[in-house]
Amino acid sequence: MRPRLEPIDTLKPPPLWFILAYLAWAALIVGVHLVNTLTERELIICTLRRVTGVPCPTCGSTRAVEAALRGDFLSALFYNPLVIGILVVGGVVVALRFIAKRRFALVLSKRERLVAWALMLSVVGLNWWHVIAYHAG
Numbered sequence: 001m002r003p004r005l006e007p008i009d010t011l012k013p014p015p016l017w018f019i020l021a022y023l024a025w026a027a028l029i030v031g032v033h034l035v036n037t038l039t040e041r042e043l044i045i046c047t048l049r050r051v052t053g054v055p056c057p058t059c060g061s062t063r064a065v066e067a068a069l070r071g072d073f074l075s076a077l078f079y080n081p082l083v084i085g086i087l088v089v090g091g092v093v094v095a096l097r098f099i100a101k102r103r104f105a106l107v108l109s110k111r112e113r114l115v116a117w118a119l120m121l122s123v124v125g126l127n128w129w130h131v132i133a134y135h136a137g
Contacts, residue, residue, distance in 0.1 A: 001107070001108055001109075001112050002106070003104070003105070003106050003107075004104075004106075004107075005100075005102045005103070005104060005105075006102060006103050006105050007101060008097065008101045008102060008103055028045070028062070029062050029065055029066065032062050046058075046059050049135075054132065055131050055132055055135045056128075056131075057082065057124050057127055057128040057131060058080065058082075058083060059080065059135060060079035060080035060083075060131055060134070060135065061079070061080045061083040063075075063079045063080075064076040064077075064079035064083050064084055065083070065087070067079060068084060068087070078134060079134070080127070080131060081127060082123065082124065082127035
């Protein structure tokens, strides 16, 4: 494994699909927050949870972002630690890219990629277990 920071000569804007997905997610968070505030009820937008009663691995991410924006980082971590971790790492990547004009590159062998995938799936599984346990109570 060889991690490195590479300089960026020309900074390309993010792809349109990324910008649209980000704006849609932001609009969803704002909309759910407004509905929750105005109706004083919890709006469940997760299809898996509505149909089966079992939360998905990303359940709680809207509430986690709301809590983080309020400055309640402990609650945000309890709602969904994976989403908060991804947002922190994403913030560092964006800062590196746009402020320092560098990008993070990680060169992995085939075996290291398999290990990385296994670790990522394990982290998602542990997060899902946490979300199920947290939302059950």
